[in-house]
Amino acid sequence: MTRAGDRPTDITAPSPVTKDDKMNADRPIPFRRLLAVESRKLVDTRSGMIIALVMVGLVAASVVARGAVAGPKLQTLVGTAGIALGTLLPVLGILTVTGEWAHRTALTTFVLEPRRHRVVAAKCLPPLLAAVALSLFAMLVAVPATAVVSGVQNVPAVWEVQPLALLGWTGGNVLVAAAGLALGALLLNAPAAIVINFSTPVLWAVVGRLDSAGATLAEWLDLGTTAAPLTSGDMTWSEGARLATSVAFWIAIPMAAGLVRVLRKEVT
Numbered sequence: 001m002t003r004a005g006d007r008p009t010d011i012t013a014p015s016p017v018t019k020d021d022k023m024n025a026d027r028p029i030p031f032r033r034l035l036a037v038e039s040r041k042l043v044d045t046r047s048g049m050i051i052a053l054v055m056v057g058l059v060a061a062s063v064v065a066r067g068a069v070a071g072p073k074l075q076t077l078v079g080t081a082g083i084a085l086g087t088l089l090p091v092l093g094i095l096t097v098t099g100e101w102a103h104r105t106a107l108t109t110f111v112l113e114p115r116r117h118r119v120v121a122a123k124c125l126p127p128l129l130a131a132v133a134l135s136l137f138a139m140l141v142a143v144p145a146t147a148v149v150s151g152v153q154n155v156p157a158v159w160e161v162q163p164l165a166l167l168g169w170t171g172g173n174v175l176v177a178a179a180g181l182a183l184g185a186l187l188l189n190a191p192a193a194i195v196i197n198f199s200t201p202v203l204w205a206v207v208g209r210l211d212s213a214g215a216t217l218a219e220w221l222d223l224g225t226t227a228a229p230l231t232s233g234d235m236t237w238s239e240g241a242r243l244a245t246s247v248a249f250w251i252a253i254p255m256a257a258g259l260v261r262v263l264r265k266e267v268t
Helices: 019-026 031-044 046-070 074-102 106-112 116-153 163-187 190-208 212-221 228-232 237-264
Strands: none
Touching: 031 046, 031 074, 031 116, 046 074, 046 116, 074 106, 074 116, 074 163, 074 190, 106 116, 116 163, 116 237, 163 190, 163 228, 163 237, 190 212, 212 237, 228 237
């Protein structure tokens, strides 16, 4: 019961802001926290989870199937997994960059972290690390698959591998993931980027057969063609120059343009 003249207590009144609260508000979000959040987003969404599971399943299935056909050759089985990774890693990169805009959560993200370049950097690292992890997974699957095929077919296994070829093959997987990230950042539209990603190899195959000029363009700008010596482990200086040119054309320039677009794009 309140007596006359007494002021009721406002239990909903906010507590005073302390100096520590102000310091915590001004303190930037650690990059490791941004990286952890963006890494979790790879499998938080239905599309990301499906792509991750499909890639793991296709890597294992392709290694086993190639072993049954080609025999117990370790390096051959590892390289077979590149078919699935080269197809789906760019899609994973595209969806990672465009997901914020497709689900209209970019406003929330950029309010919590206004420095957009840090968000973009945190988004780009998980797909690249996933490319390395899936490459290692393919190697781990290929070892027991080689042993099992050797026992079933009763033929000696070929365990010899070229470390430079395996390293280059892993680097090639990282490059295709980076190409998907760059294309997604440039367009900020997942369907358009995915269509371009899948249609580009067909277009390059047509361009390469047109004339000498088309063949020259394909030799210098087709990332699939220029990365082949890298995955074989015997790249020369001229082949390295071609790879650098295609990387600049498909990754560096689109990513730079995409970063500028993300930094300037109005978020609604």
